[in-house]
Every structure is written in structure tokens, then in C-alpha cells.
Amino acid sequence: MLQLAEASLGPDGGAGSPPEPRGASRPCRRARGTIRPRVLQSADDDLDRFYQRLLEALGPQGWWPAETRLEVILGTILTQNTSWRNAALALQRLRAAKLLDLARLRAAPEVKLRSLIRPAGFYRQKTRTIRGFLRWLDETHGGSLRRMLGTPAAELRGALLALRGLGPETVDAILLYAAGRPFFVSDAYVRRILVRHDMLTENATYEEAQGFIHRRLKRDPQMYNEFHALLVEIGKRHCKRRAPDCQACPLEEFLPAGRLAVVRAGSSPQPDAL
16 A cells, blocks of 8 residues: 655645754855755765654555545645645545545546545645646547656656645655655655754755755655655654754754754754744
């Protein structure tokens, strides 16, 4: 079974942007205001060590909770701007209505689809996104998910990004979890953790964070799948937006020296700005 944790995604089809930390670590800014990721000398080793430490501490996460690739794709759309719990409820309603099937989903009246996915929020926009995806699938791939998912990765990514309502995080989640392609989903949880460990500046973009990871880890979709799931779980349990629980976190030992000293002295890191 494919598996996903409780994450929320933003209005462009990607994860919402959490605040970034203040305090011991300061962003590294280049001339003319351009912000670039800042890489520690040991960053390459740290990412591998992060992965191994999290796997030891938390075990395999078994993402994404779906029985079919269509369900994965619908889940990535439905979880935009909401929790996975709400998206899962919408998926349950689609399943009960027997609409987790391409032919039936395609034939469903728009008003019915809106009603069924209402628990996921933004149901009008998400209905448009789903129906737009189905039209594109029919026109471009003869309605075949197998043909679509067999398209060369870069070509498929570009085509999906051109569809209304699909941002980079949603598209990369489709590529990774439905197509098994090595695109790391550098969502809000991932960026928050990398910033707090001084690997990225606080304003690093999605593309910068993804490129940082792609350059330092082997392009292995299975590893990307597991590592992303583990980082999201750490984000939910410990590396929270406003009240990080660093002392109980498996990644505490990897904190930058200044932040680690604050944590081990018994103080909490400064809350995030946004």
C-alpha cells in the first residue's frame, strides 16, 4: 500500500510555507540581495546521516495511503491547503461513490464531485483541477494513466506543471509516488528542517531546496520516498512551526553548535517569524 502522512499543501498545489527560524543561525545573503542556499562543509555526509538516523529512530513509514495510482494523484490534489485527514475523508467519499475509477470519475457531474470532495476544502478549485487533469489525460494520453506515467520524466513534469492548479510540490509528489521517478518533494517540512540545521537560508525556494538534495543524494525514488516521509514525520512531531521540540528529536545531535548549546541549556529556540 502507498502511504502519506498528515501534511498540508499550498494554493499552487504545493506545500504551505512555514516560518523559518531566527536566532543562532543567520541567513547568508549575497550581493544585490540575492539569496542562495548556504551549504555546510559536512552537508553531504549530514544528509545521509539524517536519513540513517531517522530510519533507525522511526522505522519505515510506508507511504502513500492509496490502492491505485489514480488515488495517489487525487490525494495530491485534495491535500492542497488542508490536512491529510480532510483529504482522506474526501477520498473515502469518492470511494463510497465508486468514483475512484477513471471512467466513472470522468462521467460524474461537476456538482456531484464538488459535493463529495467538500471535506477537503477549496472544493470548487479542486474540482476544476481534477476535471482539467482528466481532460488533459484524455487529449494527450488517450485517457491512459499508464501511458502518462510512462512519459519521460522531464517532459511529464513540464506538462503537469502547465496544468492549472498543479504546482511543483503536487507534481513532484505525483512523479515520486505515482510514477516512481526520482524527484524529491522539498515541501515546507523539509525546508524548515534544513534551514534549522543551517543547510539552507531561511528564504530558500522550493527549487533551491530540491536542487540541494538532488545534488547530494543518489537519485533513488525509493530512498526519496522514505526520506521525505521521515522528514515530514519529524516536522510534525518535533520540528514544529512555532514550538520546536529539539531535545526529543532524533536530529538534535546534528543541530548547529549555537542552536545546540541553547537546546542543551534547557531553553527553547526562538519561535519562527512567519
